[in-house]
Amino acid sequence: MPSSVIAPAFDVEKIREDFPVLKQRIHGKPLVYLDSAATAQKPISVVEAIRHFHEVDCANIHRGVHELSQRSTAAYEETRAKAKQFLNSKSINELIFVRGTTEGINLVATSWGAKFVKPGDEIIISAMEHHSNIVPWQLLCERSGATLRVIPMNDRGELILDEYEKLLNPRTRMVAVTHVSNALGTINPVKQIIAMAHKAGAVTLIDGAQAAPHIGVDVQDLDADFYTMSGHKVVGPTGIGILYGKADLLNAMPPYQGGGDMIKVVTFAKTTYADLPYKFEAGTPNIAGGIGLGAAFDYINAIGLDKIAAYEHELLLYGTEALSRIPGLRIIGTAREKAAVLSFVMEGIHPHDIGTVLDRQGIAVRTGHHCAQPVMDWFKVTATTRASLAFYNTAAEIDALAAGLGKVKEIFS
């Protein structure tokens, strides 16, 4: 296979034209951005949608009768409609704007948890969760007297469903697992995990931060009770994300934060809350971010998530093979169903040293524990180096990574 082309039908060079940030040089070398699992780069259409809002339509939403307020409200709410299509929810009222996945999980753990979790209840998470899908549940357990249980994984970094089955019982209130692991790339069988939870009478939350940019999500098909994602991972801006929740659950939950926009009537004696989704959206939101996210949905849709997934899978196979050829390198996370994440360790060389040497060659990777310390503990490493790929990456960039790692070996061995 020629190293520069892996999927001729996918015009990656044309796509790269849409991402101004990729055109720069770092320390004199072309930027090779392999850190999209941390945040994805933004196409010019997203940058311009945000700029247009600030230059032309800027006003607060939902409260003005003037022209600008109507324009900004329409643009912001249009993103909710696009999110409905992106996640295939039944209604736009089931989609809450949040700051990101972390806030989505905290909203559910706080609001749903306050109403439905009692002492002696159990919350199940998994061994491969990001800290953001661990700590909110630990806080809930501290507040409520519930117990946290953890689904274990195997050497490949796959959840052991037989063990999960044993954890489920009538005290299980919530099963909160990630759709795709940020540290390992594992794609979990969430549809099955959700069905098993429902059979035990539990509610489910799926952390979709890493899944939404790479695989098509259909919350109705999954039958997820809650599903949450971040805008900045799907080429949108930071500080905006979506929490999907089934309407009956959201209606039964108390508000998360109080303030403007989430009320019907306020008196000092009693306040009545707004209907969904506004009940959970107190205060002026990230309007520019919401509008930028709409442009990001458009951009992804125009390419097609199926095409993105297929191309990224080719990149993953190519990258896995390239890294496997490097002596002393061990890939951490070898699930059979895997997204385009290459987490690895090199014998005797610390990830921070690898990251620094790669950076000086223009290659951006993430090093550290990836906010998943329990995953590191399980694999008995303190940290890994992670190259995470997106649809704007090329096989030539993976060649650059492999060459960069050759330089690393030269220095440290």
Added chain:
Amino acid sequence: MVDDLYQDLILDHSKHPRNCHAMEDATRNAEGYNPLCGDKLRLYVKMDGDVVKDASFVGSGCAISTASASLMTESLKGKTREEALKLLEKFHDLLTTDTPVTKDLGKLIVFCGVRDYPARVKCATLAWHTLKSALNGAGETVTTEE
């Protein structure tokens, strides 16, 4: 290029760290922790009155933090507590300011390249933060996050 950071002396001390062992008769010890990378280090110091008689460390970290701990333990021996703390200050300045490199740092000058890598300053200072804790007798885990 990157060779400014990974000078031969640093690579040598990272691959073959000196004084890398526990010390049973240490009079002081302290633990250092860098939460950003999970690196941990335990430092042992044997004082004879006000003078550092011996110093050693155990722990695993990147090349910069290991070499820094190794070279630090070498440079401490025979120094008074006050001299050691003064050296810490100078070392910190070497990494974080543009002050001209002074000769009295001895071999530690090899870390001058770190100032061009702000993300790595904490790797180089972990051992020294831990030293401060050991000398001040706090004996608690110190972190590089203040």
